[in-house]
Amino acid sequence: MNIIKIKDLSFSYDKVNVLENINLEIKKGDFLAIIGPNGGGKSTLLKLILKLKEPQKGSIEKSLKEESFGYVPQNTNLNIDFPITALEVVLMGHIGSKRKLFGYSKEDIACAMKSLEQVGMQEFAKSKIGNLSGGQRQRVFIARALCANPQVMLLDEPTASIDVKGQKEVYELLAKLNENITIVVVSHDISVLLNYAKSVAHVNKNLVYHKLDNVEKNIDDSEHLCEVELLSALGKKSSCGCNHGY
Numbered sequence: 001m002n003i004i005k006i007k008d009l010s011f012s013y014d015k016v017n018v019l020e021n022i023n024l025e026i027k028k029g030d031f032l033a034i035i036g037p038n039g040g041g042k043s044t045l046l047k048l049i050l051k052l053k054e055p056q057k058g059s060i061e062k063s064l065k066e067e068s069f070g071y072v073p074q075n076t077n078l079n080i081d082f083p084i085t086a087l088e089v090v091l092m093g094h095i096g097s098k099r100k101l102f103g104y105s106k107e108d109i110a111c112a113m114k115s116l117e118q119v120g121m122q123e124f125a126k127s128k129i130g131n132l133s134g135g136q137r138q139r140v141f142i143a144r145a146l147c148a149n150p151q152v153m154l155l156d157e158p159t160a161s162i163d164v165k166g167q168k169e170v171y172e173l174l175a176k177l178n179e180n181i182t183i184v185v186v187s188h189d190i191s192v193l194l195n196y197a198k199s200v201a202h203v204n205k206n207l208v209y210h211k212l213d214n215v216e217k218n219i220d221d222s223e224h225l226c227e228v229e230l231l232s233a234l235g236k237k238s239s240c241g242c243n244h245g246y
């Protein structure tokens, strides 16, 4: 079943075309990696899917209600020096949350604790967000999106500035969540990511889609291959725009 169907989509900022004739179908249960060079249009594509921007040409059809889509943005607007706990960060994402004068309801807190448990961070509920590692903090942001009970989760570079061990932990968590939730993740950590993804969309103004089912995915994540080399290792070709002759 298609959850998202993008047809002939184009988008420009101030007449500069960033996405051109994009076609993509995202199926229920997919784990889609969106990769591509800096400025290639990946974040813009996520924002269009989330209706944070409107396409100038083409269409995006969704078979689920808007509230079924959870979003973990690239730069969470949160000052990590602000003295807020992991639990409070998660509570901010609880859709039914009605902030009371003296705190949140028991149900809100139970729901937030459940989300923290899902990401393995329950024991850090009372820790200040600034005292957590990058990987732990990211898991808290994922818990915040989980609190709204999404069927699809879109994440924009969830492992930026996290070490390889932390990256793997985040992707392993996403793979576990993928048992019930469709995952769409923008990332530059492709050597790690491709070991978890079921399909990959390479975005550089245009979009090239590869299904990764039935492909040997034992990619050595200690090697830092470029996107074209990786896709080529998977037996695919890409038009990524690097100087590799494709």
Ligand SMILES: Nc1ncnc2c1ncn2[C@@H]1O[C@H](COP(=O)(O)OP(=O)(O)OP(=O)(O)O)[C@@H](O)[C@H]1O
Residues within 6 Å of the ligand: 013, 014, 018, 036, 037, 038, 039, 040, 041, 042, 043, 044, 045
């Ligand atoms: N609000 C904006 N106004 C004008 N131009 C923008 C705006 N947002 C992004 N752009 C431009 O659109 C292009 C695509 O940006 P986008 O953030 O979608 O790329 P990206 O693939 O996510 O990049 P990165 O990997 O660096 O995060 C870039 O050239 C960027 O400078």
